[in-house]
Amino acid sequence: MIYELSPQADSTTRISVDYRDEGVALQGTTHVAGDGDAARAYVAVFDRDLRMNYKRLFPTPPAPEPEEVEM
Amino acid sequence: MATFPENLNQDASTIKTPAVYDSVIKQWLMFSQLLILNNSGQVTKAQLDAFNRFAATVYAIDGGIDSLGARADAAQTDPTKAATAIAILKGLLQHSLGLGTDATLQDIKAALGVLNGKDYATQTTLAEAKEVLDAIKTAAATAATEATLAAVKAVLDSLDGKVATDAKLEAARALLASLDGKDYATQTTLAAVLAKLADLATAAKQDDAKAVLDAIKTSAAAAATEATLAAVKTALTDGSQKVQLSGSKVRIASAPATGVKTVTGTAAEVFAGTSRKPGRSRLEIANRHPALAIRVGPAGVTDTTGRSVGPLATLALDMDPMSDVPIYAVSEAGALTVEVFEA
Numbered sequence: 001m002i003y004e005l006s007p008q009a010d011s012t013t014r015i016s017v018d019y020r021d022e023g024v025a026l027q028g029t030t031h032v033a034g035d036g037d038a039a040r041a042y043v044a045v046f047d048r049d050l051r052m053n054y055k056r057l058f059p060t061p062p063a064p065e066p067e068e069v070e071m
Numbered sequence: 072m073a074t075f076p077e078n079l080n081q082d083a084s085t086i087k088t089p090a091v092y093d094s095v096i097k098q099w100l101m102f103s104q105l106l107i108l109n110n111s112g113q114v115t116k117a118q119l120d121a122f123n124r125f126a127a128t129v130y131a132i133d134g135g136i137d138s139l140g141a142r143a144d145a146a147q148t149d150p151t152k153a154a155t156a157i158a159i160l161k162g163l164l165q166h167s168l169g170l171g172t173d174a175t176l177q178d179i180k181a182a183l184g185v186l187n188g189k190d191y192a193t194q195t196t197l198a199e200a201k202e203v204l205d206a207i208k209t210a211a212a213t214a215a216t217e218a219t220l221a222a223v224k225a226v227l228d229s230l231d232g233k234v235a236t237d238a239k240l241e242a243a244r245a246l247l248a249s250l251d252g253k254d255y256a257t258q259t260t261l262a263a264v265l266a267k268l269a270d271l272a273t274a275a276k277q278d279d280a281k282a283v284l285d286a287i288k289t290s291a292a293a294a295a296t297e298a299t300l301a302a303v304k305t306a307l308t309d310g311s312q313k314v315q316l317s318g319s320k321v322r323i324a325s326a327p328a329t330g331v332k333t334v335t336g337t338a339a340e341v342f343a344g345t346s347r348k349p350g351r352s353r354l355e356i357a358n359r360h361p362a363l364a365i366r367v368g369p370a371g372v373t374d375t376t377g378r379s380v381g382p383l384a385t386l387a388l389d390m391d392p393m394s395d396v397p398i399y400a401v402s403e404a405g406a407l408t409v410e411v412f413e414a
Contacts, residue, residue, distance in 0.1 A: 010370060011370070011371075012370050026345065027345060028345035028346055029345070029346040030339060030340045030342070030346065031339070031340045031370070031397060031399075032337050032338065032339045032340070033337065033338035033339075033370045033371065033372075033399060033401075034337060034338075038337050041337065042335065042337050042339055045333045045335055045339075045406070046339075048333065049330070049331060049332055049333050050345060052330075052331055053330040053331060053343075053344070054345070
């Protein structure tokens with residue numbers, strides 16, 4: 001995930017995220033009140049919500065194979 | 072020679088002198104003179120006369136004899152200092168020893184002869200010459216330096232070949248003479264004229280104004296008359312005019328978006344998808360936390376301001392689809408998850 005922070009004139013910061021680096025065609029944009037530090041702290045929250053809402057777009061990691069149990 | 076019983080005599084001051092009266096020559100003789108006479112026996116009258124003159128001289132300088140000094144006195148060459156006669160004479164002798172020889176004096180004389188006859192300036196002439204030199208010195212102090220003169224020369228060189236000829240200057244003079252006496256406007260007058268001209272509308276503005284006036288003229292031609300307007304007013308005020316309203320209430324016109332949103336202590340925008348849904352007319356926020364509340368409002372919302380959405384409560388907002396208004400939410404305590412519906 002690649003993100004970019006852009007300070008706005010109304011004392012908010014725009015957060016733009018892009019998942020092309022993960023092979024996922026998904027971009028998101030939101031705004032948070034405050035400066036870059038507040039926005040940088042919120043990036044992880046925004047990322048987690050997007051992955052939750054669009055989990056269908058993200059590949060599911062392969063499930064671990066069950067260990068063989070000797071009888 | 073007769074001998075007188077008195078061998079000592081007195082002078083006019085009653086001082087006794089060693090003299091005796093010589094009856095031969097009928098005069099007094101000094102005692103020393105008598106000794107010379109006794110030894111040689113051939114003293115002459117001339118000798119006696121000389122001796123007497125000497126004796127008289129010695130007598131005359133009696134009392135000043137101390138100023139003669141002694142032979143051992145040191146030479147005195149400084150005439151301003153007091154000294155004995157012998158010391159002064161020794162000083163004169165030393166000076167005489169330092170004088171030039173005849174040959175040297177002859178050379179000096181020859182050199183002076185060469186200088187003699189030269190046409191030297193007088194003191195008056197030299198004073199006048201000094202005044203002239205002083206004036207030149209003063210003028211030189213204010214004269215231009217070499218650098219300045221070089222700069223002037225460079226400027227003059229740059230003008231070489233660019234100066235107008237007499238014919239051109241004469242033509243310019245004639246032209247200026249023809250302008251002389253004209254009643255030209257002053258700078259003040261020209262400035263006032265320029266200000267007036269600035270206030271005038273340009274031709275383009277005048278064309279624009281004409282177009283507006285033409286449009287008004289056309290509209291006025293098609294406008295209702297006073298009678299028509301009066302009839303319309305009557306119909307509107309007496310309730311006889313039937314009116315049909317048009318338009319529509321805001322409805323959900325596109326597929327809604329749903330999602331979850333984590334609300335934290337930082338006021339963040341609330342939407343269901345990847346960003347604020349364009350043209351949304353409905354926004355619902357459902358707080359699913361059983362104990363914590365959130366606050367909803369503009370970007371400046373805090374945990375004590377804005378619209379409170381309590382535990383398990385839902386806030387529904389009708390949005391103007393033509394105004395893209397962001398809605399922010401902040402948690403009153405901790406982080407919690409809300410469900411968002413956008414349509």
